[in-house]
Amino acid sequence: MFGLTFDKLLIVGVLAVFLLGPDRLPGYASKLAQLVRTLRGMADTAKDRMRDEMGPEFDDVEWQKLDPRQYDPRRIIRDALLDAPPGSSSTGMSAATAAAVSVGLPQHERPTIVPLAVGEVAPYDSEAT
Structure with a gap:
């Protein structure tokens, strides 16, 4: 996920402990957890709304085929x-x-390339040039 490995997360956690201190760290951790819950709830709401609007076709859609990375x-x-x-x-x-x-x-x-005859002008689109 986002190129984060356990080592990088551990370094970020240690830096957070030093920068925020042990007094403020639990408050920020709870705010982060609340943010993650809110984002997950928004995603679930969006999925449910799409399912309601699309009807039964929502489950039939092959979402992997629509992945732009493919x-x-x-x-x-x-x-x-x-x-x-x-x-x-x-x-x-x-x-x-x-x-x-x-x-x-x-x-x-591969398509065959036919060379132009001697004196033949190459085709071009005058409106495109």
Whole structure:
């Protein structure tokens, strides 16, 4: 949790004893416990409210799939670029796009890059540049 190990917590506790002193330490410890109870109660209230508002679907949601730590931006972009709309061909892909898409792909899955013919102008979007 937050990169805190037992050693670090022990050091923080010893520092708290020296800085606060034995007279004020029990009061601050009880305030910390009250804060933790309040935060836990707020989290439980929020969960109950979500369950009430979402109804029975709340238990059916796969919360692990929605964890932002599991998203890989490279995979998302690669999937978006490789999923061409029906009827379009992948040969219209620019070399830079193909290179960006092919990062991390096995050789047999990489798109083929077709070089421009002599005198052919590279495609670009005049509104985007």
